[in-house]
Amino acid sequence: DAAKYMSASGMSDELQRELRAVHAPESSPAQRLEATRTLERFKQGAGSRVVELYALACDAGQDDLVRHFALHTLVELARDDSQRGIGVREQLKGLSLRLIEEMSTRADTKVFARSLSVRLVVELCLREWPQRWPDLFTYLWRMGAENARAATLVLTCMTTLADDVREYAADALPEVRRAELSKGLEAICAEAAAFAQRGAVQALGALSGGDTAGVA
DSSP states (O other): OHHHHHHHHHHHHHHHHHHHHHHHOOOOHOOOOOHHHHHHHHTGGGGGGGGHHHHHHTTTTSSSHHHHOOOOOHHHHHGGGGGGGHHHHHHHHHHHHHHHHHHTHHHHHHHHHHHHHHHHHEEEEHHHHTTTTHHHHHHHHHTTSOOOOHHHHHHHHHHHHHIIIIIIHHHHSSSHHHHHHHHHHHHTTTHHHHHHHHHHHHHHHHTTTGGGGGGO
């Protein structure tokens, strides 16, 4: 793992240079185009650098442009069905849960980091749950019981998934897959309602105790 984090540091420097070239007002069109091409080439090989991308994504001290790029690239990998057969999805499933757990322990996490971390879990859900990820919500219910922030993230995952199945997935996923997801959501409906009730009580307790950071 140490070697991965060292290579993530080198990757951060490279990505920061290219991302600055894309976004800096003083960059020439040629510089911006070349930097964009370099970033696209990086994305094409990102399946072999999942752990390094995770390291950048969960580093709260990382440059915002680099962190956003890392998170967005992980989300794109989750959407890429060509990655399913080469172990990338399995890596992403494990790391996405670690990432959500990291987010649940920080009061100062950037909104974009929380949103993209939830999006990563949901994109994987749409493709893997429940058949190839049966223990997902068991893990999330347990994690969500830790604190009000964790409960909020878990509920956001749940409601975003439900919204996607009802609206987005109707067009973007085959009807058979949509039916599988709907059935899975129905099966955990009672657990989700009980979790939401506990989460609301926990959040109210945090607020009455003055812990507003705990529900941010």
